[in-house]
Amino acid sequence: MNTPREVVSWSDLSSAIQTNPNRTRRPALKQGISIPTLASLSWLPSWSEDTTCTVPDVVSFVLWARDPLYRATTASGRRTMEMEEAQALLLTLEASWKSHNGRARGWVRKHIEEDLRGRAGGGEPVADFWSTGREKKRAALLIDYVCIVRNLRVAVWWPASNSVTIFPMTGGQGDVWQLNGDSGRMLVSDRKFNVSAAAASTLLMSGVGISWVPPASVSSTQTMAELTTALAQYGVSCPKGKADAWRSLQWQRLLASLNGATNGVYAEDEAQA
Numbered sequence: 592m593n594t595p596r597e598v599v600s601w602s603d604l605s606s607a608i609q610t611n612p613n614r615t616r617r618p619a620l621k622q623g624i625s626i627p628t629l630a631s632l633s634w635l636p637s638w639s640e641d642t643t644c645t646v647p648d649v650v651s652f653v654l655w656a657r658d659p660l661y662r663a664t665t666a667s668g669r670r671t672m673e674m675e676e677a678q679a680l681l682l683t684l685e686a687s688w689k690s691h692n693g694r695a696r697g698w699v700r701k702h703i704e705e706d707l708r709g710r711a712g713g714g715e716p717v718a719d720f721w722s723t724g725r726e727k728k729r730a731a732l733l734i735d736y737v738c739i740v741r742n743l744r745v746a747v748w749w750p751a752s753n754s755v756t757i758f759p760m761t762g763g764q765g766d767v768w769q770l771n772g773d774s775g776r777m778l779v780s781d782r783k784f785n786v787s788a789a790a791a792s793t794l795l796m797s798g799v800g801i802s803w804v805p806p807a808s809v810s811s812t813q814t815m816a817e818l819t820t821a822l823a824q825y826g827v828s829c830p831k832g833k834a835d836a837w838r839s840l841q842w843q844r845l846l847a848s849l850n851g852a853t854n855g856v857y858a859e860d861e862a863q864a
Contacts, residue, residue: 634799637803638769638780645775647841649675649724649737650707652737655764655777656743656768656784670713677710681735687740691762697808699729699738704783706733721772725749725756731808733759747772754804755795760841767791788849805841812839 632638644662646652650673654661661672684703693700706729710716717723723730735758740742744763748755749772755835757767766785769778775832777784786794795803815820818836819829825843828837 632750632778635748635778635797635802636799638778640771640774640776641779641784642776644777646770646776646777648710649734649773650680650710651716651769652745652768653737653741653743655745656745657741664713673716674711674713676795677707677708681707681711682738683740684779691739693736693808696732696735696739697728702729703733704728707733721747721770721775722749723773724758725752725754726807727802728807731758731806735806735808738763744768744788746795748762748778748798748801749773750798750801753801755794755801756804756806757791757845757849757857758806759848760806760809760845763788763848767849769794788851789813791849792846803842803845805838809841811837813840815840 599690614826617847640811644655646655651661651669654676656667658672661669664672677861681704684700684707684857687702688698706717717730720730724734725731734745738759739762742764744757744759744765744767746755746767747758747770751846752771756761771778815829815833815836816841818833821840822829822843825840825847827839828842830839
């Protein structure tokens with residue numbers, strides 16, 4: 592048999608609340624809790640690592656940069672979003688190949704399909720993905736493809752290797768996000784995770800003991816004569832050594848891209864890649 596519940600009127604309840612001597616007392620904060628202070632990086636002054644979320648590969652980077660929900664959701668939620676993003680990147684591959692001149696950029700459709708299919712099926716990100724992107728042409732081309740399709744730029748810093756590069760080196764759009772390729776964490780300065788394209792080259796040169804290097808996806812097959820001609824179109828004299836001349840050309844191409852160049856000099860140079 593159920594016992595009838597006693598009904599308490601709102602006036603009685605309100606009166607009880609008002610007579611409670613502890614009604615204005617708030618829970619005490621646990622001692623020792625404080626907001627962590629991000630320490631400035633020794634190799635990039637005024638910048639710090641965001642330790643709230645790891646960005647293990649280029650698929651996760653796209654979501655981190657474009658969808659605030661990705662940063663706030665659970666690990667399983669992020670994995671679902673990564674699968675959906677990889678599937679979307681696969682679906683647009685053919686159209687993107689045509690619209691962005693994939694052949695000139697060196698994209699290999701078979702490799703891109705294979706690399707994205709694993710992520711689209713729920714697979715784990717490749718271990719040390721960003722380090723692989725520094726060393727391997729295939730990984731660098733995947734980063735190039737995804738960044739071009741999603742209109743993103745990212746500077747990847749590898750302090751352990753004293754190097755930094757920007758993906759994509761040419762043809763990119765928008766501001767330049769900053770990422771530590773050794774730890775897979777985004778970099779932040781003054782509550783911002785990116786810099787304008789115009790300011791990016793200055794930031795690249797501000798790393799302590801760190802030098803800019805072209806992405807592993809960039810062609811290095813030009814002859815010395817071709818390098819000399821290409822540099823002359825930028826109004827730059829050609830260094831004596833072929834390696835220095837090639838690196839100088841890639842730097843000029845990067846600067847042109849960051850400055851939004853779309854003239855014939857840039858177009859012809861791009862076609863050689």
